[in-house]
Amino acid sequence: MAEPVVVATWPFGKTAVEVASKLLLQGKPPLDAALAGAQAVEDDPAVQSVGFGGIGNAIGTVSLDACVMDGKTLDCGSVAGVENIRHVAALAKKVYEKTPHIMLVGKGAEWFALQNGFQLETLLTPESVAEWYKKRPAKKLETKGHDTVTVLAKDSKNLLGGVCTTSGLSYKLPGRVGDSPLIGSGLYVDDEAGAAGATGVGEEIIRIGGSMFIVEQMRAGKTPQEAVELAIARIIKTATRRGKHPASVAFIALDPKGNVGAACTTGTDFKYAVARGEKIELLQAKEF
Ligand code: GLY
Numbered sequence: 001m002a003e004p005v006v007v008a009t010w011p012f013g014k015t016a017v018e019v020a021s022k023l024l025l026q027g028k029p030p031l032d033a034a035l036a037g038a039q040a041v042e043d044d045p046a047v048q049s050v051g052f053g054g055i056g057n058a059i060g061t062v063s064l065d066a067c068v069m070d071g072k073t074l075d076c077g078s079v080a081g082v083e084n085i086r087h088v089a090a091l092a093k094k095v096y097e098k099t100p101h102i103m104l105v106g107k108g109a110e111w112f113a114l115q116n117g118f119q120l121e122t123l124l125t126p127e128s129v130a131e132w133y134k135k136r137p138a139k140k141l142e143t144k145g146h147d148t149v150t151v152l153a154k155d156s157k158n159l160l161g162g163v164c165t166t167s168g169l170s171y172k173l174p175g176r177v178g179d180s181p182l183i184g185s186g187l188y189v190d191d192e193a194g195a196a197g198a199t200g201v202g203e204e205i206i207r208i209g210g211s212m213f214i215v216e217q218m219r220a221g222k223t224p225q226e227a228v229e230l231a232i233a234r235i236i237k238t239a240t241r242r243g244k245h246p247a248s249v250a251f252i253a254l255d256p257k258g259n260v261g262a263a264c265t266t267g268t269d270f271k272y273a274v275a276r277g278e279k280i281e282l283l284q285a286k287e288f
Pocket of ligand 1: 198
């Protein structure tokens with residue numbers, strides 16, 4: 001039996017990999033383990049870019065996006081623009097389990113949540129409201145912050161699962177959807193090739209189909225590290241073609257053998273957490 005491996009974005013990913021790794025060591029499926037890890041971050045009000053306590057959009061509303069994917073079956077589910085429901089990653093999983101669909105958005109997703117026993121609650125906290133007022137941009141349409149949690153898990157049978165959950169860019173326009181709930185952009189998982197996930201300015205990740213791009217590079221024989229570096233190179237090339245400075249973007253990847261990769265654009269200062277069995281590390285990604 002191989003050693004379970006979990007990788008998650010940002011320092012708060014340590015919470016996610018710790019929770020997920022324990023479940024993998026108990027023999028739980030990789031998607032369930034990744035989901036529990038992501039949910040621990042959704043529940044943490046100190047993490048102001050995911051779930052409960054997330055920073056609001058341009059009108060101060062917390063609007064959540066999430067998706068999940070099972071590498072064995074390619075089952076995937078997604079929700080976007082969801083308000084007042086905390087556990088949107090679990091809701092995304094319910095979409096593929098309970099419906100013939102992959103993606104539900106807005107009021108439809110909220111109605112589906114209530115039908116499936118999720119509770120309505122306010123996701124703002126006094127701290128997140130204070131932060132929203134403090135950092136509110138002087139100019140209209142200026143978005144900030146992008147600390148999405150993406151969790152990729154591999155179990156002892158080398159099966160893969162992944163989850164991506166976020167409140168998206170702070171001060172985003174109401175109705176704006178980023179990469180995080182889009183299968184192939186914020187997340188893609190296939191046991192036959194590998195798993196990849198993203199954090200950063202969603203528009204740039206969508207533009208290159210970031211996570212699918214990385215998984216296809218691994219399918220073609222690249223290591224996870226080579227694959228994420230190629231994706232960052234594509235982000236930089238795309239920005240250059242458009243006469244722009246590359247936006248802040250980071251990718252993580254995991255292959256079925258447990259090899260991990262991470263890379264980001266310059267200035268992103270991206271740290272990510274890795275659990276190998278009970279050993280947990282916080283690592284710094286290479287910048288390009
Ligand atoms: N990557 C998160 C977002 O752009 O919404």
